[in-house]
Structures are given as structure tokens and as C-alpha cells.
Amino acid sequence: MAEAGNWCLIESDPGVFTELISGMGVRGVQVEEIWSLDESTMEQLKPILGLIFLFKWQGASGSEPNVSSTGEPEGSTDHIFFANQVIQNACATQAILSILLNRDDLDLGQELRNFKEFTGDFPPDMKGLAISNSDLIRSVHNSFARSDPFVNEIQDPRASKDEDLFHFIAYLPIHGALYELDGLSRGPVNLGACTDDNWVTKANEAIMRRMEKYGASELHFSLMALTKDRIELYQEQMEEVDGMLLSLPDDATEERRRLDEDRNLLAHKLQLEKEKRARWHRENQLRKHNFVPMIYELLKKLAERKELDPLITTAKEKATTRATEKAKKKAENQ
Template sequence: MVLDRIGSSVFTELIRAFNVHGTQVEEVWSLDTLEDLKPIYGLIFLFKWQGGNDSSRLHPDADLSIDENVYFAKQVIHNACATQAILSILLNCPMINLGTDLESFKDFTKEFDPDNKGLAMSNSELIRGVHNSFARSDPFMMDSSGSSSSEKEDIFHFISYVPIQGALYELDGLSAGPVNLGPCTEDNWLEKVRPVIEERMARYTSSEIRFNLLALIKNRDEVYRTRIQEIEGRLHHANDTNNSLELMQLRDEREDLLRQIEFERIKFKRYERENSLRKHNFIPFIYNMIRILAERGELQARIEYARKETTKRIRERRRE
């Protein structure tokens, strides 16, 4: 899983493709900002994979028993750790409306063991179709070893953190089981998960800084509109009591929320475009462009120009 392939836009569109509504994914730039994103249903942590560092080995003393309240599936799909990571949260959050298709899949497979849950995911037409729609060049294929297809390419892995029935779980499809990290509540689970993520980061050398943390949260548009409705009620009361200061503060907050709603609309439009471009196959276009330049006798000159420009930029960067 290459680092720059998966971000909040892809995860958000993945959720929509599963017909799950009322949620979205946001990138977390700092652990200090988690409180600003509440309610958070779960976190997804992306890190560089190193052989043998699955969750069960990193937490040798943790409880790996299969709790009936935890939906845990083994990863049997070679390059679908991102898809499995988001499913690990969706299928373990009763507050989320999964929609008919995903709810039916969960009900059908809930009594399966982790291996058969993983196999069911690989054979689900819904999950297979959604995964493949975001994997232009990567086939949806089985791989029992969990290894990469290329030793030279950096491999990145996704795991999930979810509060389930009063306990914090680390869900890693390559692990021997769901890792119970101890008791938590809906109010303090973010405090509990923070040192766990920090410890994950600390295991790497100072030269490895490629991490990414994403949060599955309630749809911001819904959150903002609900708050606007609350403000409208308070505005009526403030107007009746002629409280000018409160009126001004509430109106300012309402305007700010309306701007945030517009920002979300623009952001989702950008997501649609990004994912459209991401899934589009540009190889035929590039091939034909190179072929036409060659037929015109212009290709070699373009190559020389590009080489000179590249050398020039390298020199300029060295001088900075």
C-alpha cells in the first residue's frame, strides 16, 4: 500500500460507495486536535510495514481472545488493508447506520471465525466492487502470507483503533486476534489511544517520519446544521429578552457555521474530482502523446529540454 494513495478523500468516498451515510473521514494533523473532531467513531493509523510487527507481536501481554461483541476479520486480501481498516470501524460501531447491504453482510458473517470473516470479505461482491473501484492498477487478489508484491517498494499498513463495549481495541487484520488495550469509556478513549499511537511512532528510527492518522467522524455538515438549529432557538430567546451581546455572538457563530458548511461542500466537490482523476487510466493518453511526438521528430528535443531543466532545478535547490 503506497503512502500517497490513500487519504481522507478516498476513505470518505469508500464509505459512500458502501452506502453508509452520516460519516466522513478527516486527516488528523496533530493528536492535540482530536477533541475538535468529536464525535469520533474510530481512528485509522498508517505506518511503514516492517515484517513481524503486527499488533499481536507488539502487544505480547494483551488479551487476544475473541469477544462476541468485537467484529474481527483476518486480512486475506493482499493490498486491501485500507478497505479492511475502515470496515473494522464501521462494523464495530452501533451508532453508525450501515445501510442495508453492509448491515446484511455483518448479520450473515457475525458468527464466523476471523479467518472465515476475512474470506467472506474477499468474496463479497459489494466489498470487492468498492475496493476495485479505487484500485486502478492493483488487482483484488488473495495473499495468505501478507507480504508485499515488491521487495523494493515501501509497504504501508493500516490498523484501526475503536472503543467497543467499554474497552479500547487495536484491530489489525495481520494480527492473531483483536488486541484489547484495556478499559475505556466513550469520553476518555481518545486519551487512552494517544500513548499507544505515540509508542507506535517511537518504534521507528528518526529517519522514518511517514505516518498518517485519520479519524472516522460524524458528517460535519450534519453537525454544523444541528448546531445552527440550536442557535436559532437561542436567537429567539435572546431577541425576546433584548440581550444584544448574546444576539451578536450567536449571529457571528451562525455565520461562521454557514461558512464551514460551504467549505465542506467545496471540499467534497474536490474529493470527487481527486478520486475521478485517481481512478482514471492515463497510460493510453501518455502512450499516444509520446508516439505522436516521435512521429513528428520532436521527442528527442523534448527529452533533452526536460533533462536540462531538471539539472537546472537540482542546482538551484543545492544553492538554497
């Protein structure tokens, strides 16, 4: 894979992805983690603009690009922004871009909009190279680099043969069809016709089929949704309720009571969302902070007070006990 400068590993986290998207100049959207595929969960997240799926990579899936659910070749995919992944560690950002650059209803911001127009006629490999050479995309991605020597467990496909490899792909509707966009595939995979109402259900079915290919013990999956900014959404809904309240006649007591309850609920949701966004921002600041000097000073003080060696001995004993228990459980399960 091409380097085009170093690209750091970033954590699979909705707060990270939301601030990454904002950093690229996109407005009006956020990312939410999905814990269940049931209808009620999906209903709460509407409108869903695209899905980002993380899974353990097992090599090429064998999916043929540009093939419908019936197995018949489809027509041109020139209307789809699809880029081959040519950069290590960039699959999360590339999956996000696969959604952002294929939606016509988003405020991309000037720079990303110019990038989309400039690369519109490029083939997939050249689009991938253009991403790798984008100062905006690379700098925002790398702004989430940890400034300490500890790295998270998410590894880019093909990065190492000795570790589990994880990969991000995107699902979204484009011109009446559901597409799977995977930068390690040769092209977009058409999963069949869909509507605005059923595309999420069809995408969930495709995701479940992928998950079923793994053993029952495999739990390393993550699913996130790109949604409309919940703060903006709740504010818009509150304005609608306020307008309805102003238009009510004085004797519409019951209707006014119901609308007041709706507004109070929206105000509560808005406050929770603002608190969550503040928490995400704080967590992102901590992710970027270098704690190594503080840890060094702490260990130094413990050593000076002759308290470090006993702690090391205790830690070794606990590690040995855990390893013994793990080996025992493994032997019992065989």
C-alpha cells in the same frame, strides 16, 4: 493470501476513504486526515469514531491478541467484529470495516448491516473470507482502481520482498476498552480500559509508541479519523442556533448578537466543507480517469514536430544531476 478476484491498490486519502464508505451504503460519516496529535487538533474533529493508522510494515509486531495493558488475558471477544486479512491490497478497506462494523451508532445501510449479521458468528478467518467474497465491498473497493499503468507506492504486506510494505490498522473503543484491530494479527489487541473522553488520547499514546520503534528518519506514517459527517454536523448546529434565536425575547440584544456570530461562523464552516467535498469528488474522478491515450497523443505530436528527443535528453541530464547530488549528500551524512 486468498484472491477472490483481483483487489486493486487504493490511495491513502480522506477523500477516497469517504467516498468508499459512502459507496458501501454507510451514511453520516466521513474521514479526515490528522496532521498533529495535539489536543486542539483532536478537539476540532470531535466526535471521532475511530482512527486509521498507516505505517511501514516490519513483520509481526509480537502483540498478543486479547491481552490487556497489564498483560493479563481478557475475557471473550465474541462481541468484536474481527477479520483476518486474507486478501492482498485490501488492508485499507479492512481497517475501515473494522471501525464501521464495531460501532452500534452508525447507519450502515441495508447491505452492510446484513453482512454484519450474517458473519457475526464466524471465526476471524471466515470473516476475512466473507469480506473477500462480498460483491459489494470488492466492487466499491475496486471502483477506485487507476485505469492507467501507474500505481501508488502503498503496497500490501507480503506483496513483495523488494519494496517497502505499508499497512493499515484501526483503533477504536469497544465496550469500555480501547482495541487495536490489525487483520494480520491473530485477534483483537486490548490496550486497556478507556472512556469516551480519553480513548483518543490513549490511542495516540499507542500510536506514538509504534512510531518510536522506527528511526528518526522514518516519516512514512499517516493517521486518519473516522468522524461524523461535517456537513450534517454543521447543519444540525445551525438548526440549534436558529431555534435559540427564535426563543429569545426582543430585548436580548447581546445574546442575539452572539448567536448571530455563532451562526455566521457555522455557515462559513459549512460552505468550506461543501467546497472540500466537491474538491474530493473531482479528485476521485481524476484518479479514475485514464490519461494514457492523451499522453500518447501528446508524445506523438511532439515526435512529429521533432521536439521529443531534446526533451528526453534534458530529462536524462536532470535525472543524472539529481542522482549525483543525492549520492553526494548520502556520502556526506555517513
